[in-house]
Amino acid sequence: MTELIVMNQPIIVTEPILSVRDLRVHFEVPGEGWFGARKVLRAVDGVSFDLARSETLGIVGESGCGKSTLARAILGLVRVTSGEVCFAGRDLARLAPEQLREQRCHLQIIFQDPLASLDPRMNVGQIVAEPLRSFFPRMTSQERQSKAVEMMGHVGLLPEHINRYPHEFSGGQAQRIGIARALILRPEVVICDEPVSALDVSIKAQIVNLLVDLQAEFGVSLLFIAHDLASVRHVSHRVMVLYLGKMMELAPWDEIYRAPQHPYTQALIQAIPPADPRRARANPAKPLGGELPSPIAPPSGCVFRTRCPYAVERCAQEEPLLRRVGENLVACHLAEQVSKPVGNA
Amino acid sequence: MPGAPLLEARKLNVEFATREGVVRAVSEVDLDLALGEALAIVGESGSGKSQMLLSMLGLTAGNARVTGSARFKGEELLGASEARLNQIRGSGIGFVFQDPMTSLNPYLSIGSQLTEPLRIHKGADRAAAAVQAIEMLKAVHITEPERRMRQYPHQLSGGMRQRVAIAMALICRPEILIADEPTTALDVTVQAQVLSLLREIRERFGTAVVLVTHDLGVIAELADRVNVMYAGKIVERGSVEDIFYHCRHPYTEALQRSVPQLTELRPVRLAAIAGYPPNPMRLPPGCSFSPRCPYRLDICDQSVPPLESVSPNHAKACFYEGPLGITVEMSA
Numbered sequence: 070m071t072e073l074i075v076m077n078q079p080i081i082v083t084e085p086i087l088s089v090r091d092l093r094v095h096f097e098v099p100g101e102g103w104f105g106a107r108k109v110l111r112a113v114d115g116v117s118f119d120l121a122r123s124e125t126l127g128i129v130g131e132s133g134c135g136k137s138t139l140a141r142a143i144l145g146l147v148r149v150t151s152g153e154v155c156f157a158g159r160d161l162a163r164l165a166p167e168q169l170r171e172q173r174c175h176l177q178i179i180f181q182d183p184l185a186s187l188d189p190r191m192n193v194g195q196i197v198a199e200p201l202r203s204f205f206p207r208m209t210s211q212e213r214q215s216k217a218v219e220m221m222g223h224v225g226l227l228p229e230h231i232n233r234y235p236h237e238f239s240g241g242q243a244q245r246i247g248i249a250r251a252l253i254l255r256p257e258v259v260i261c262d263e264p265v266s267a268l269d270v271s272i273k274a275q276i277v278n279l280l281v282d283l284q285a286e287f288g289v290s291l292l293f294i295a296h297d298l299a300s301v302r303h304v305s306h307r308v309m310v311l312y313l314g315k316m317m318e319l320a321p322w323d324e325i326y327r328a329p330q331h332p333y334t335q336a337l338i339q340a341i342p343p344a345d346p347r348r349a350r351a352n353p354a355k356p357l358g359g360e361l362p363s364p365i366a367p368p369s370g371c372v373f374r375t376r377c378p379y380a381v382e383r384c385a386q387e388e389p390l391l392r393r394v395g396e397n398l399v400a401c402h403l404a405e406q407v408s409k410p411v412g413n414a
Numbered sequence: 415m416p417g418a419p420l421l422e423a424r425k426l427n428v429e430f431a432t433r434e435g436v437v438r439a440v441s442e443v444d445l446d447l448a449l450g451e452a453l454a455i456v457g458e459s460g461s462g463k464s465q466m467l468l469s470m471l472g473l474t475a476g477n478a479r480v481t482g483s484a485r486f487k488g489e490e491l492l493g494a495s496e497a498r499l500n501q502i503r504g505s506g507i508g509f510v511f512q513d514p515m516t517s518l519n520p521y522l523s524i525g526s527q528l529t530e531p532l533r534i535h536k537g538a539d540r541a542a543a544a545v546q547a548i549e550m551l552k553a554v555h556i557t558e559p560e561r562r563m564r565q566y567p568h569q570l571s572g573g574m575r576q577r578v579a580i581a582m583a584l585i586c587r588p589e590i591l592i593a594d595e596p597t598t599a600l601d602v603t604v605q606a607q608v609l610s611l612l613r614e615i616r617e618r619f620g621t622a623v624v625l626v627t628h629d630l631g632v633i634a635e636l637a638d639r640v641n642v643m644y645a646g647k648i649v650e651r652g653s654v655e656d657i658f659y660h661c662r663h664p665y666t667e668a669l670q671r672s673v674p675q676l677t678e679l680r681p682v683r684l685a686a687i688a689g690y691p692p693n694p695m696r697l698p699p700g701c702s703f704s705p706r707c708p709y710r711l712d713i714c715d716q717s718v719p720p721l722e723s724v725s726p727n728h729a730k731a732c733f734y735e736g737p738l739g740i741t742v743e744m745s746a
Contacts, residue, residue, distance in 0.1 A: 132572075239690050241572055269458040270628045271706075274686035276670035281683070303674035303684065317517035326676055340606040342631035346654045349634040356610055357603035359659060360571055 085119035092152035114314035127305030177251040181263035183243035194231035239273035320397035330399040426482040449716040457643035508583030512595035514575035525563030573604035645702035652728035
């Protein structure tokens with residue numbers, strides 16, 4: 070296993086379950102006109118991290134930052150351009166399709182839209198037991214049913230739900246079905262791609278609590294991907310901030326708010342209005358200036374420099390490497406100068 | 415008419431006849447909006463917050479039955495002619511929706527969409543309308559407004575589209591801007607742009623704003639008063655300070671506790687609200703929130719609590735009179 074080395078200081082995660090190294094996913098897009106040269110869209114561009122056993126790593130970023138592509142690349146659902154996705158010592162990015170399929174029972178995913186991700190013509194029992202049917206074809210249907218009922222209990226569904234169909238459930242209950250399906254194979258890693266974004270306010274907290282409980286119960290590692298920093302920070306041990314396919318910062322959950330080192334992380338925090346009128350009025354949400362650059366023609370040097378209030382000459386010329394500042398890993402030349410406690414307090 | 419509300423609803427009911435039965439989306443709602451005020455309506459999907467506003471302007475679906483009264487500057491809107499409603503919508507009351515593409519026509523340039531209301535409602539000629547449209551694009555901080563006038567919605571980013579939609583709602587200088595989840599579909603940094611824009615617009619034009627949202631942060635920043643809706647009813651109403659610091663309804667409290675906040679500490683567990691919102695076709699006989707309420711009393715299952723004042727300008731619909739205050743364990 071290659072060690073994640075940042076400015077000669079290894080980041081120690083003992084026996085990671087998943088190690089991603091310099092992962093890149095580039096898409097070719099047509100150029101202008103019929104004969105225009107093809108262009109390259111860098112959806113994920115050099116992402117590295119380790120995920121420890123029973124750890125939750127939060128991945129946060131705005132639309133277009135590459136967070137969903139990263140999830141898909143880890144699962145082999147999109148072709149990896151370069152880099153490694155090491156799971157249990159094997160590089161998933163280089164496995165043959167049949168071998169990759171075998172590994173998939175250890176890596177599962179929960180989707181954003183709970184109803185769209187459930188087959189409307191299958192009942193709950195069939196949906197939850199489907200992974201067993203594909204990975205353990207010799208298991209009897211009674212065994213499958215009893216395992217399905219057991220897992221339904223873990224996620225807060227009742228045994229009598231087993232013969233019902235997805236349309237009979239609300240969004241929150243449908244997400245429970247999706248979670249039961251993801252966990253029935255007892256995977257080592259579950260990727261949660263915006264698992265609560267589509268749910269109602271009063272239901273979000275139920276599902277977030279459920280994921281935290283299930284992690285404690287099964288010891289599963291979670292990649293929790295969302296655009297909402299507050300939710301991500303609530304469930305995660307560490308939080309990664311992505312912008313235009315690149316890692317801006319990776320920090321422990323408390324440091325990401327207490328001592329964000331990257332100007333983009335600071336901008337994200339300052340843009341969130343606190344649910345407290347006095348604080349919100351004393352310190353209104355600060356918009357981030359400018360528009361998101363095109364991932365086809367990203368800025369030279371630091372990709373965030375076009376919107377960064379601190380950018381200097383060097384930022385346009387030299388791409389900042391991830392380096393250690395305090396407890397955090399940060400990709401910014403000026404981290405020491407710009408880091409000061411922010412937040413809305 | 416000094417003191418007369420700009421927008422006023424009394425005993426507003428909205429019902430939908432469906433094949434499965436009658437859905438009561440809004441029941442017995444009273445609403446007041448004063449000149450220049452920012453009123454927030456908070457609730458979950460299905461709580462009736464959007465239907466309440468749409469019904470006042472005759473924008474509900476064909477199977478809806480709307481009863482009660484809704485007045486704009488004293489003029490009754492329910493039962494008003496389509497021609498009159500068309501005049502009020504656009505020139506007196508502007509609408510902004512969650513998805514800007516629902517209000518923007520993909521086939522028309524930004525310029526022709528922005529000038530259309532001026533030409534219809536104000537009788538402006540093409541040149542004068544274009545001048546005002548460019549002015550309004552500047553007011554919503556659209557860069558290079560002259561060039562944007564010739565562009566089409568698909569050429570703009572999501573945040574720019576929402577700002578154009580706001581410009582379109584404001585172009586005839588309405589007295590009321592109704593913004594239905596205006597930032598829900600946007601990224602946080604773009605949401606902050608739209609929030610500061612809404613604040614500016616209130617200061618500059620004195621427009622009253624009705625803000626429909628489920629985001630308590632957005633309300634904390636913008637609203638003067640708040641109405642909390644649950645299952646088609648207003649369950650609590652008060653000033654933004656009352657609602658955030660002295661809330662008296664268990665649902666309002668539960669909403670606040672269940673949302674993770676960015677603060678130094680974090681709760682060990684989120685204080686989730688148990689159960690699910692009720693089916694609007696089969697509402698419980700008593701208080702609609704009682705099956706999920708930690709403070710439930712026997713009476714709550716039998717009768718519907720009326721909306722009653724607890725102090726001037728602060729009202730709640732709840733039988734429980736004791737103090738609220740579920741403690742949430744925090745960890746560093």
